[in-house]
Amino acid sequence: MRAHFPRYGYEDMVVAQHRLVTEKLGLTHLSLVMGLSMGAMHTWLWGERYPDMMEALFPIGSIPQETSGRNRLWRHTIVEAIRNDPEWHNGNYQQQPHIYSRIAPLVAIMTGNPVRQFEANPTRAAADAWYERIVTSAYQVDVNDALYEYDASSDYNPGPDLEKITAKLPAIDFDDDQINSPEFAGLDYEIPRVKNGRSMIIPTGKQAYDEGGNIANGDFWVAPLKDRLCSLPH
Numbered sequence: 001m002r003a004h005f006p007r008y009g010y011e012d013m014v015v016a017q018h019r020l021v022t023e024k025l026g027l028t029h030l031s032l033v034m035g036l037s038m039g040a041m042h043t044w045l046w047g048e049r050y051p052d053m054m055e056a057l058f059p060i061g062s063i064p065q066e067t068s069g070r071n072r073l074w075r076h077t078i079v080e081a082i083r084n085d086p087e088w089h090n091g092n093y094q095q096q097p098h099i100y101s102r103i104a105p106l107v108a109i110m111t112g113n114p115v116r117q118f119e120a121n122p123t124r125a126a127a128d129a130w131y132e133r134i135v136t137s138a139y140q141v142d143v144n145d146a147l148y149e150y151d152a153s154s155d156y157n158p159g160p161d162l163e164k165i166t167a168k169l170p171a172i173d174f175d176d177d178q179i180n181s182p183e184f185a186g187l188d189y190e191i192p193r194v195k196n197g198r199s200m201i202i203p204t205g206k207q208a209y210d211e212g213g214n215i216a217n218g219d220f221w222v223a224p225l226k227d228r229l230c231s232l233p234h
Contacts, residue, residue, distance in 0.1 A: 002144055003091020009155035010038075014045045033167075034058035034225075040171075044158040047165040057169040060221055061177060063186030064194075066157035071179050074110045075150045078103055082147045097143050104138035105131055113176045113204075162193040169197040172221050176204050200224060 021027050033054045035043040040062035047057045067075065078100070082088055087097035108117075121127040171187055173180050180186065187199040202220050 003147070005148070007151065008148070009152050010041060010045060011049075011155050013152065014042050014049060017042065018046075018050060028053075030054040032056050032058060034060065036060045037062065038153070041153070041156050041158075044162075044165075045156075047167055047169060048158055048161040051164050051166045054167050057165070057167050058172075058225060059169070060172045061174065061180060062171075063173065063180045063184065064158040064162055064171075064190045065184075065186045066159055067153050069184075070110070074106055075153055077106065078150045079147060082143055088143065091144050091147075093143070096139060096141075098139070100141060100143045100146050101135045101139040104141075105134050108134055110178055112178075114178075115176075159190065162190055163195070165194050165197065167196065169194050170224055171197065171199045172202060172224065173199070174202050174204050174220070 021030070030053055033043050033046045034057070035041070037060075040059035043057050043059040044062065044064045046054070081099050081103050082097070085097050085099035087093060087095075087099065121130045171191060173182060173187055175182055182188075182201045187201070191197045191199045204220065
């Protein structure tokens with residue numbers, strides 16, 4: 001169906017996940033719902049939409065606020081760049097449009113740790129080679145898939161319903177996260193509204209590299225996860 005496929009958002013994705021869990025897998029109660037990055041955003045929505053279904057929630061690398069500021073800007077820039085690319089042909093292209101691969105370095109800028117990136121690419125030649133690697137890799141991505149991926153976050157806004165969350169919720173973010181920067185104080189401001197919520201900003205130090213690298217590094221968050229799991233009823 002290409003770009004004729006219906007538009008969907010994170011709310012739709014969470015409903016689909018819930019239907020999979022309940023209708024297909026036959027589960028009526030969960031010990032834990034957790035996710036990383038986009039999955040963490042889904043985790044907040046799970047807690048609001050199905051508050052009695054789980055014992056605990058564990059979002060890693062997200063804040064429970066509407067997608068806005070730079071986070072909205074870079075996502076919307078990607079979506080609009082694709083939609084306005086003459087090669088896109090309203091999604092009916094025969095060859096991959098080039099626009100996404102050319103704008104993909106923006107994703108690296110937003111999701112990376114600038115210090116680690118400078119250390120890895122300390123010269124102009126190294127940075128230019130890095131650019132070429134990003135572009136070459138991104139050209140393998142189906143542009144319609146990228147469009148739907150970034151557009152899906154448009155409806156993310158758990159802020160108004162945080163009081164509905166009743167499960168235990170430890171939220172984790174990282175000190176070098178540029179998308180969900182602790183400087184925004186998003187967790188500090190919102191977590192008091194969550195009945196059983198608490199938050200932790202993890203210092204990444206020399207181990208930091210980027211958003212994906214941090215959330216994939218279990219050394220940062222396995223210990224608090226174990227603590228939470230041990231506190232759940234068996």
